[in-house]
Amino acid sequence: MSKAPQTKIPATYMRGGTSKGVFFRLADLPAAAQQPGAARDRLLQRVIGSPDPYGKQIDGMGAATSSTSKAVIVSPSTRADHDVDYLFGQVAIDRDFVDWSGNCGNLSAAVGPFAIANGLIDAAKVPANGTCTVRIWQANIGKTIVAHVPITNGQVQETGDFELDGVTFPAAEVALEFIDPADEGEGEGGVAMFPTGHLVDQLEVPGVGSFQATLINAGIPTIFLNAADLGYAGTELQPAINGDPAALARFETIRAWGAVKMGLIHDVAEAAKRQHTPKIAFVAPPANYMASSGKPVQAADIDLLVRALSMGQLHHAMMGTAAVAIGTAAAIPGTLVNLAAGGGQRSAVRFGHPSGTLRVGAEASQVNGQWAVTKALMSRSARVLMSGWVHVPLDTASA
Incomplete structure (x- = not known):
């Protein structure tokens, strides 16, 4: 039986649209998890509480639904004309894998606010009041998302009167532009918008x-x-x-x-x-x-x-x-x-x-x-639910 002590990793628990997930800065992850692979997957699974044969994720941050079994990694962008790189992991609840094959459009609304609040955006780009435009590289699918984040007194505005069906309380509106959303595919190879060549x-x-x-x-x-x-x-x-x-x-x-x-x-x-x-x-x-x-x-x-x-x-x-x-x-x-x-x-x-x-x-x-x-356009909202650290057994974090 493992007796490894726990370690803590800086993290933010956020709602984006009608989803929730655990957000990390790439640099805050243990060294082994800063690269794609089994170590990263195991860490995120342990944070979320998977795989759980009971299907409840009691021993983690997940809430046993596809909308809440999610993890996000954000880092300064390595690409010109982008502010941050955003990687999304859909953590299976009762199975042993993390699916990296697509994006989460709901949590996309939280990436800009997270990046601003965590110092990943040049302070000169953040107005005292108004809107901060954040250009996001969605690394799973190789696409650009532009988030328009409301700012009040130099801080991300999270409260407001924007209502979103599926979310109980109103919040501030985050407008999203999904640039060239078709030709979707893993990485940057992509496939045709209609892969069979037919509309039906x-x-x-x-x-x-x-x-x-x-x-x-x-x-x-x-x-x-x-x-x-x-x-x-x-x-x-x-x-x-x-x-x-x-x-x-x-x-x-x-x-x-x-x-x-x-x-x-x-x-x-x-x-x-x-x-x-x-x-x-x-x-x-x-x-x-x-x-x-x-x-x-x-x-x-x-x-x-x-x-x-x-x-x-x-x-x-x-x-x-x-x-x-x-x-x-x-x-x-x-x-x-x-x-x-x-x-x-x-x-x-x-x-x-x-x-x-x-x-x-x-x-x-x-x-x-x-x-x-x-482009495709829609509005969502986002809010920090908790910030601080997630705790995981040390042997998981150092795997």
Whole structure:
């Protein structure tokens, strides 16, 4: 039995959008964890409390959901015209791995505030009052995110009246620009926005069925399906999906075959080690429903309905990167998302999700017959929940 003492590592526990995670400065990590690899993964798993066969993460900072089992590493950028490099790790809850294959759009809103508060931004760039623009290099996917962070009296402003469905209390608004969000891929190699070359594919899933699908790489690789094809209305809340093991298994099988068709993996068996990407979502035309908070959502107030799964469970609201995919697909006539929203070209949509509604915009145009998206835009909020140190057994930190 290990009797190693604990050590402490500077860290900040933050909410970004509808997610929470543990944030680190790269330089504060133990030497072995400052490089990608097993030592870093083990450390972050121990901080979050994984792998946990009980699925509760009681012995760590995680809260046993895909929205809260997250870690972020930020450092001064090595790239011209960027302020910081941002690396995101999705820590599996009950399995032994950390997924580095994608970004977290929600926690992206907290990166700028964290960087400013932790001295990673040149003080000359931070106004006494106003907005500090932080250019972020998202290292997982090789993309630029521009965060517009409100500043009051030289400090990051966290309180405010911006309301975000899925978050109980209002806070200050952080506007985000996801630059050139398409051509998403691990590192900088990337793959096409529509990897099959089609806006809608027929996705054959052995043992499950055949489905119309829009397969898109924008924000995060995402598989969009029609709710009706799955036997859903698009108004479902978490219990209707997460309480149905057969439905979850079906979604995971569809996701695995979709990942193969998108060229993200070579064999469906590889999907088990790539839980974070691709995402799978289903869409439907607008309808009235009651959000999880008890607030009614009216069909007249939204353009479409979207429900998305993350790490094998229906998300309680909407992943930020999936919102980018929604906005991008909605802007391109003929995708399933666009058709559910009524068709035609549009620069923004407001969609209904389990916790309420969200608006996301995208700038799309055709170039030489191919669709291109220059940026996607949305607003989130962020707040420091706790700052200080996380404690882990010394043998974990020095592994």
